[in-house]
Amino acid sequence: MENKTKKIELSRLIPGMILAKAIEKNGIKLLGKNVILTSNYIEKIKKMDLDMKIEVYDDSELEEQIQSVIKKSEEKFSRKKEILLQVHKNLKNIYEKLDSNSKISILEFKNIQEYVLEEMKDYSIILKSIMDYRKEDECLYKHCVNVGILSYMLGKWLGFSKEQLLYLSYTGFLHDIGKIKIDKEVLNKRRILTDDEFSEVKTHAVVGYEIAKNIHNIDESILMGILMHHERCDGTGYPLKIKGEKIHDFAKIVAIADEFDTMTSSLVYKKTRTSFEALKIIKNQSVNKLDYKYVNKFIEGIINCYIGEKVKLSNGKIAKIIKIDIDNIDRPLLTIGSDFIDLKTTKNINITDVV
Template sequence: MDKNVKELNVNELLPGMILAREIRKNGVKLLDKDVILNSKFIEKIKKVDYLLQVLVYDNEDEDKQIHDFIVKSIKKLNEKEKVFGEISNKLDNICKEIEVNSKISMTELRNVQKNLLEESKDYSSTMRSIINGRDVDEYIYRHSINVGILSNMLGKWIGLSVKDLNLLTYAGILHDIGKIRIDSKILNKKSKLTSEEFRIIKTHSVIGYEIVKHIPYMDENVSMGVLMHHERCDGSGYPLKLKDEKIHTFGKIIAIADEFDAMTSNRVYKKKQSPFKVLEIMQEEALSKLDFKFWSIFLNGMVNCYIGEMVKLNTGDVAKVVRMDINDISRPLLLVKDDFIDLKERKDIFIEDLI
């Protein structure tokens, strides 16, 4: 056996370990080589065969593992960025057609949605792409693509039907389409908006509703999601100041996806924040403004995505996320080389970003 590899019983596995060989059972592949184990993967293996012996990389080869993982992650990220960039450009062209002819190509829009859903099946690389830092001028259309993906993810976790998932994804993609009728000087303003400029910005959800409502054969639920994505459960949102059950389900879902992507992206007036910090901030807001049931599902889904992932720390170190506490999202238990670090006890260390 390779000296950089060790064989462990499935009960000895820990989140953060990296598979040195694919796992198969009765000819069926369970997990690929080089997968970073999280608690969900470990439980999956145990259910199949609790006596299974698994090959993982030895910690002595940690530096090489990290280097190889980063190289592979960057390659995957670049591939995803290229694909999602192309989808964003297609959405850009659709919006330009609306500006010129006040018409929308349902065929082109359907292709955007289809491509988006196909390319976002791999949650891990998709999430890295969503929170990846990019130029501010890429924000508007890429944000719409990201919100479509995140809304679809949350809709799946909630258990929506296939039909509703498709409609929800359309609503996510089109949620900000009303901004094509807002002066770009206001949209791209770096300084604080005046009260009048903010009033104008807030009209985008009604403008978007009117645009989507007139798309031939488009389901009404899509336009309602576009209209209500800035409503908040305590009545503090806009444009109708609706509360709780009066807000359309799509509006509640898109509200969560919209906030998460906006806060993890570079914008003209604000730099992106760590996705862990964003979840922590949104957790506080969820108590009154966001639908708490949907938020809880989103939070647990994101936690499952992040456990076992590698992150960059402010110290310059690379670490693996071993365990997360939903009551203290930004301070998980980490594995740094062969040492465990609990960020709850190390206030001087924080996560800057996913790798």
């Protein structure tokens, strides 16, 4: 008796399934019949064509495994949000200690970093968790945790050492510590700041540096990152107005993470932007303000996280991202069912959110 087969979506593929039909593209055989699918094979298939269906041998026991995998994925996402909530609380406690001039050690940040690090295996889920959880409410601590995580991700993509990654994430967690001394009404204002108010906000880099100096065993690289995270490569930043190579690498990295998180946040007085709009602006800033080497690596990494994700469109429909052109970041190629939508040529539709 011949084995039964079925065609399934890529999202339902799991390791151990056996191909009932070879996978071909443009007349070239990519995987042969009877090949056992591994995690690596599945990832490669997803990158080839995210809308295709794969024919595999039917096995009712595998169906139960598929549902189990889907359930575990949902549980993993929920777990990430719980982790972020706990990390925000821990960082808030540390900030409150520093605000009251209590003595703390840099080791207190190590516990937070290691807690996050355990959950940093899947960047796509981490990024989605950050963006989804922030919708519930915004605060300084969440922003600093997000910047710490995003900085760590960029450092990882850049091949930084374990120690560098440790200090880089600390820099992200601490970069805005100076804001605990800023008037809360000014800090959380949802309209354009006056010149005096903006001057007050700009003091947070130096104030943060002075606060952080009192943390026992803090490394100089972290202090430089805090002090310089608003410096820009063309000298238009603050507080030192230094240029290019004079800006510490940690500050350059945190600046990118800070810009991305701030632009996609609803806390600030500026217009809230989608991740894709934010990436486009950051790319444009790499011409003279942000370090282009780090920007390119950041954009490349974030783009990879969003391939295959679903987005909400301005017409109310839900689509899936299948390709992002780095020169048209906010106008990717999408699919809705079997239909393709190229936003580069479909100017009357925009992405409004990642779902």
